[in-house]
Amino acid sequence: xxxxxxxxxxxxxxxLGSALLLAAVVGSGIMGERLAGGNxxxxxxxxxxxTGAMLFVLITIFGPVSGAHFNPAVSVVATxxxxxxxxxxxxYVAAQVAGALIGVAAAHAMFEMxxxxxxxxxxxxxxxxxxxxIATFGLITCILATVRFAPSRIAAAVAVYITAAYWFTAxxxxxxxxxTLARSVTDTFAGIRPIDAPAFxxxxxxxxxxxxxxxxxxxSPRDRPAx
Amino acid sequence: xxxxxxxxxxxxxxxLGSALLLAAVVGSGIMGERLAGGNxxxxxxxxxxxTGAMLFVLITIFGPVSGAHFNPAVSVVATxxxxxxxxxxxxYVAAQVAGALIGVAAAHAMFEMxxxxxxxxxxxxxxxxxxxxIATFGLITCILATVRFAPSRIAAAVAVYITAAYWFTAxxxxxxxxxTLARSVTDTFAGIRPIDAPAFxxxxxxxxxxxxxxxxxxxSPRDRPAx
Amino acid sequence: xxxxxxxxxxxxxxxLGSALLLAAVVGSGIMGERLAGGNxxxxxxxxxxxTGAMLFVLITIFGPVSGAHFNPAVSVVATxxxxxxxxxxxxYVAAQVAGALIGVAAAHAMFEMxxxxxxxxxxxxxxxxxxxxIATFGLITCILATVRFAPSRIAAAVAVYITAAYWFTAxxxxxxxxxTLARSVTDTFAGIRPIDAPAFxxxxxxxxxxxxxxxxxxxSPRDRPAx
Amino acid sequence: xxxxxxxxxxxxxxxLGSALLLAAVVGSGIMGERLAGGNxxxxxxxxxxxTGAMLFVLITIFGPVSGAHFNPAVSVVATxxxxxxxxxxxxYVAAQVAGALIGVAAAHAMFEMxxxxxxxxxxxxxxxxxxxxIATFGLITCILATVRFAPSRIAAAVAVYITAAYWFTAxxxxxxxxxTLARSVTDTFAGIRPIDAPAFxxxxxxxxxxxxxxxxxxxSPRDRPAx
Numbered sequence: 001x002x003x004x005x006x007x008x009x010x011x012x013x014x015x016l017g018s019a020l021l022l023a024a025v026v027g028s029g030i031m032g033e034r035l036a037g038g039n040x041x042x043x044x045x046x047x048x049x050x051t052g053a054m055l056f057v058l059i060t061i062f063g064p065v066s067g068a069h070f071n072p073a074v075s076v077v078a079t080x081x082x083x084x085x086x087x088x089x090x091x092y093v094a095a096q097v098a099g100a101l102i103g104v105a106a107a108h109a110m111f112e113m114x115x116x117x118x119x120x121x122x123x124x125x126x127x128x129x130x131x132x133x134i135a136t137f138g139l140i141t142c143i144l145a146t147v148r149f150a151p152s153r154i155a156a157a158v159a160v161y162i163t164a165a166y167w168f169t170a171x172x173x174x175x176x177x178x179x180t181l182a183r184s185v186t187d188t189f190a191g192i193r194p195i196d197a198p199a200f201x202x203x204x205x206x207x208x209x210x211x212x213x214x215x216x217x218x219x220s221p222r223d224r225p226a227x
Numbered sequence: 228x229x230x231x232x233x234x235x236x237x238x239x240x241x242x243l244g245s246a247l248l249l250a251a252v253v254g255s256g257i258m259g260e261r262l263a264g265g266n267x268x269x270x271x272x273x274x275x276x277x278t279g280a281m282l283f284v285l286i287t288i289f290g291p292v293s294g295a296h297f298n299p300a301v302s303v304v305a306t307x308x309x310x311x312x313x314x315x316x317x318x319y320v321a322a323q324v325a326g327a328l329i330g331v332a333a334a335h336a337m338f339e340m341x342x343x344x345x346x347x348x349x350x351x352x353x354x355x356x357x358x359x360x361i362a363t364f365g366l367i368t369c370i371l372a373t374v375r376f377a378p379s380r381i382a383a384a385v386a387v388y389i390t391a392a393y394w395f396t397a398x399x400x401x402x403x404x405x406x407t408l409a410r411s412v413t414d415t416f417a418g419i420r421p422i423d424a425p426a427f428x429x430x431x432x433x434x435x436x437x438x439x440x441x442x443x444x445x446x447s448p449r450d451r452p453a454x
Numbered sequence: 455x456x457x458x459x460x461x462x463x464x465x466x467x468x469x470l471g472s473a474l475l476l477a478a479v480v481g482s483g484i485m486g487e488r489l490a491g492g493n494x495x496x497x498x499x500x501x502x503x504x505t506g507a508m509l510f511v512l513i514t515i516f517g518p519v520s521g522a523h524f525n526p527a528v529s530v531v532a533t534x535x536x537x538x539x540x541x542x543x544x545x546y547v548a549a550q551v552a553g554a555l556i557g558v559a560a561a562h563a564m565f566e567m568x569x570x571x572x573x574x575x576x577x578x579x580x581x582x583x584x585x586x587x588i589a590t591f592g593l594i595t596c597i598l599a600t601v602r603f604a605p606s607r608i609a610a611a612v613a614v615y616i617t618a619a620y621w622f623t624a625x626x627x628x629x630x631x632x633x634t635l636a637r638s639v640t641d642t643f644a645g646i647r648p649i650d651a652p653a654f655x656x657x658x659x660x661x662x663x664x665x666x667x668x669x670x671x672x673x674s675p676r677d678r679p680a681x
Numbered sequence: 682x683x684x685x686x687x688x689x690x691x692x693x694x695x696x697l698g699s700a701l702l703l704a705a706v707v708g709s710g711i712m713g714e715r716l717a718g719g720n721x722x723x724x725x726x727x728x729x730x731x732t733g734a735m736l737f738v739l740i741t742i743f744g745p746v747s748g749a750h751f752n753p754a755v756s757v758v759a760t761x762x763x764x765x766x767x768x769x770x771x772x773y774v775a776a777q778v779a780g781a782l783i784g785v786a787a788a789h790a791m792f793e794m795x796x797x798x799x800x801x802x803x804x805x806x807x808x809x810x811x812x813x814x815i816a817t818f819g820l821i822t823c824i825l826a827t828v829r830f831a832p833s834r835i836a837a838a839v840a841v842y843i844t845a846a847y848w849f850t851a852x853x854x855x856x857x858x859x860x861t862l863a864r865s866v867t868d869t870f871a872g873i874r875p876i877d878a879p880a881f882x883x884x885x886x887x888x889x890x891x892x893x894x895x896x897x898x899x900x901s902p903r904d905r906p907a908x
Contacts, residue, residue, distance in 0.1 A: 027395030168481030622708030
């Protein structure tokens with residue numbers, strides 16, 4: 001991890017980044033739904049563009065401070081790979097969840113909605129959980145390989161991956177436990193019922209671990225050069 | 228600031244860039260509304276794409292001449308950070324406003340509309356002002372961190388940030404006092420009633436100052452390397 | 455080819471990449487069609503964005519391992535150019551087809567559809583075949599010239615090319631025999647009748663060979679510098 | 682100009698690039714109109730994306746061979762700036778026009794339309810011509826400054842500029858005499874009546890010259906460093 005910045009600065013970066021990410025996810029969902037005249041695809045196109053764009057910005061600007069995780073699944077993988085300690089991981093996750101909740105509240109305030117809400121949108125079933133498994137598997141695969149091969153492109157790669165994943169997974173790719181928790185407290189386009197969140201989070205963590213295992217083999221160079 | 232170029236060249240770059248920016252914002256709004264068949268989301272998608280695209284081009288081509296502010300909020304922050312003097316700041320702001328007004332007039336001419344107009348579109352209320360505060364807070368946060376960590380990506384970062392901000396803020400993210408003034412004299416998709424402009428500008432400047440304060444702490448490296 | 459990775463790793467990269475590519479192509483097609491309310495253009499916009507985005511990610515992350523072909527036409531050209539042997543080519547093609555079929559199945563599972571399907575969508579006729587010829591001619595032209603002049607941009611160039619090709623060819627640019635085979639076993643937006651696949655594949659291979667011939671002349675530097 | 686390639690190779694690059702550009706412009710216009718269900722904005726979004734994407738690819742791959750003009754206005758400016766001779770300029774323009782016509786014919790063939798057509802779509806009047814003046818002024822401004830300050834980004838800058846210009850000009854930004862001629866022989870979404878083409882071309886050349894004059898002053902560094 002980057003040690004040029006204090007723990008407070010790093011946690012602030014995680015919290016502020018998560019807040020801006022959720023403001024973008026929830027706010028653009030509200031705006032998209034309001035303007036799209038009932039065409040859900042158009043609302044999701046706007047939601048996708050805003051989310052991908054914000055991810056590119058946030059990873060570019062906070063990567064050098066905190067690593068720009070904004071995602072407990074990413075922090076857990078970083079911990080398992082010995083890049084951060086478990087206590088740092090716990091603090092990161094707390095900052096991510098707190099920031100994400102603040103971001104949802106800010107989106108509600110911008111759109112003149114009740115600040116505190118609870119989602120009523122059901123997202124459950126094996127297909128949804130398989131979607132989250134695949135979505136997070138792909139995200140962690142993308143991150144681990146890009147960090148290895150093209151670290152200067154990590155912001156673009158993650159942003160572009162999520163752009164694809166919003167559309168090719170049936171769950172629209174939450175792929176992030178903090179995002180999932182925060183989206184359970186907004187009854188808008190991006191919401192998910194709180195009762196459905198734990199299974200989403202479990203599927204995400206399974207996908208992250210699976211990607212870590214696959215990539216640890218796939219990306220390990222051979223000991224000796226080929227003859 | 229870049230001293231390879233004369234004051235006249237730098238002010239011309241600010242004015243020409245602001246003119247092209249406003250031509251893109253207002254012109255694409257007119258085109259989007261005309262073609263979208265009443266679907267406001269589709270019009271805003273076009274407006275977003277054109278604005279983000281033009282910002283990328285303008286910052287790429289005029290950044291080395293004038294710094295590519297095109298935004299009094301940016302010039303004020305640059306002055307407070309001692310990058311330019313207050314007298315340069317004042318000249319920059321005058322050039323930005325003049326250029327922006329010319330750009331709006333050019334858009335009207337291209338679309339065969341009256342050159343001089345006054346907007347009738349109300350944009351007021353606490354939620355709108357909070358949106359402008361957040362929008363400009365995010366913009367200045369993006370600029371200050373990108374200049375620090377990835378200056379070669381400033382054009383992409385700002386363009387992509389505005390792409391997101393058009394959708395996640397309830398005000399569609401003016402985030403620029405010169406743009407706000409210029410958009411008050413067009414009664415088209417992008418307009419804002421002149422009476423609503425001052426509060427927008429105040430909220431923008433508050434957001435810019437808040438971002439400057441937060442980032443001055445968040446981005447300051449520690450005195451000593453971590454043990 | 456990259457010899458830092460074992461044959462197993464390289465084939466796994468081809469298979470996993472092809473699987474994720476097809477999951478993106480087929481999954482985003484299903485999602486787009488479900489949400490677009492009958493507007494095929496909107497569905498295809500979503501399908502295009504997801505496909506281009508996934509290609510950018512996959513070429514970025516697997517290029518250094520296997521070359522990121524994901525396409526028998528690319529592997530055949532690489533073989534004819536003596537970059538890989540015919541036996542490696544055969545293994546690559548097998549991995550690509552197997553991965554592509556798995557990706558289609560995964561998309562079906564995510565969207566709660568029957569895992570095994572057969573497409574009923576006709577895509578035939580001379581205009582469709584000419585479209586595939588042009589689409590693959592352009593793809594191989596793009597790849598060969600980008601590898602020569604700007605290898606660090608290969609992911610962006612291919613992703614962006616396919617974004618264009620989805621729209622300017624009447625066939626929506628399959629341009630890939632493994633993708634064609636895999637899309638014959640999904641009866642969704644992206645499908646093609648199995649009976650129409652062989653002619654598509656033949657047209658693709660002709661386009662690839664034509665591009666190889668044209669570019670081998672067009673890109674060969676002159677022996678002596680110009681006077 | 683690049684002298685590593687023969688005159689034949691350079692002219693072939695101009696012709697092939699112009700052909701692919703026009704195939705993209707005309708083909709995606711046809712596809713967009715066919716699929717968009719009467720919503721012209723959606724058709725133009727698709728047309729814009731395909732055009733911008735193809736420009737990025739073509740400038741990336743043919744820039745090192747011929748300079749990737751694909752546009753007589755660009756070739757004329759290059760000649761006036763003494764980068765190429767008038768005889769090379771004439772050959773370039775001939776190759777661009779020939780290639781553009783072939784590209785239109787290829788688009789017609791892909792979409793099963795008559796190969797030879799004449800456009801009936803009127804595009805005339807002062808506002809349209811002013812739009813073409815502005816569109817080409819912006820294009821040449823973008824090219825001259827990007828070549829000066831960020832030559833490695835010329836493909837991105839031009840592609841992104843045209844993306845904006847399709848929407849902020851009332852004429853959808855032809856900005857290219859060869860494209861204008863070629864679009865007069867297609868009676869599809871992208872067409873222009875032959876009788877309207879000469880004025881478009883004149884306005885484009887005026888815009889190009891104006892940009893050259895403005896930028897020759899704006900980009901000239903001061904003789905002496907600032908004190």
